[in-house]
Amino acid sequence: MIVDLRSDTVTLPSKDMLKFMMDSSVGDDVYGEDPTVNLLQTKVAAIFGKEVGMFFPTGTMANQTAIKLHTNPGEQVICDKYSHIYNYEGGGASFNSGVSFKLINGKRGMFTCEQAANSINPKDFYHSPLSSLIAIENTTNKGGGACWDINELKKINKLAKSNKLGIHLDGARIWNALVETGDNPLEIGKNFDTISVCLSKGLGCPIGSVLIGDKKIMSNALRIRKILGGGMRQSGYLANAGIYALENNINRLKEDHIKASEIGEVLKKSKFVKSVEKIETNIVIFELNKEIDEVSFIRKLDKLNIKLISMGSNKLRLVTHLNYTNNHHEYFISTIRSL
Helix, strand or coil: CCEECCCCCCCCCCHHHHHHHHCCCCCCHHHCCCHHHHHHHHHHHHHCCCCEEEEECCHHHHHHHHHHHHCCCCCEEEEECCCHHHHCCCCHHHHHHCCEEEEECCECCECCHHHHHHCCCCCCCCCCCCEEEEEEECCECCCCCECCCHHHHHHHHHHHHHCCCEEEEEECCHHHHHHHHCCCHHHHHHCCCEEEEECCCCCCCCCCEEEEECHHHHCCHHHHHHHCCCCCCCCHHHHHHHHHHHHHCCCCHHHHHHHHHHHHHHHHCCCCEEEECCCCCCEEEEEECCCCCHHHHHHHHHHCCEECEEEECCEEEEECCCCCCHHHHHHHHHHHHHC
């Protein structure tokens, strides 16, 4: 038995999902003729009250397209220092869009409206880049799966609109946030111009993200996806996995959150753990005592058929997911207690 807690991207499609995929009606999506892709795009857009959805092979490509829709070369994106678009997308924003970042020193990957306001460069001060986009990540990956408060999102949206800035949501784990907070996705949608939602993390699909927005902002998305190499042909087989996941795998995310919380309680009592960051959803980040080498610790767990990853600075991350079963959970907890 291998207990893989490196990410919620390691999941495999279930037999029911695979069957659903094989029953897809497909066409050539580059021509807009794949009915299943069109259905998925419409479904996701409707969930958040948007007019248009576009299916992408990856979340990074969806985010990069959104950045390009909102900005021109030489402009600046405001985001938290922990943001995925800054830390984990290969420098794509500078390469693809020619933009820089104004990083906010937030808390667990989240910042306040006041901090965002203080990060906007004066429009008439031509020595600094023109601020053009505020980007938010919910839940926060590097922030340990933290969920944004809807009231703060409303404030930041109002700030963006009053300063004529775009506002984008990297919703790679938005489904986890919705399940945990109970927020209405239509309310989330009202506060963003564009939203990228991932299907291959908590929802267990083998691939795929959807970028959504209203017609005006999304009018050039197809061209940008083509430039980035994201045009797919009979991709309805993949899109149908997303439809299956939306219908079957959202509510069960709460199980992942419960398991993550239980793991956190065990880690807090472990002698080798210095601290455990607050756990809200399915991500657990903990820091080892300074006398313990993180590389050696990971190797030790690997020999016990347990996989997790380093976040640097002696911090480790684990993520619960669809394929992390009760048996896996019992084995992992008993192993941690025995160390």
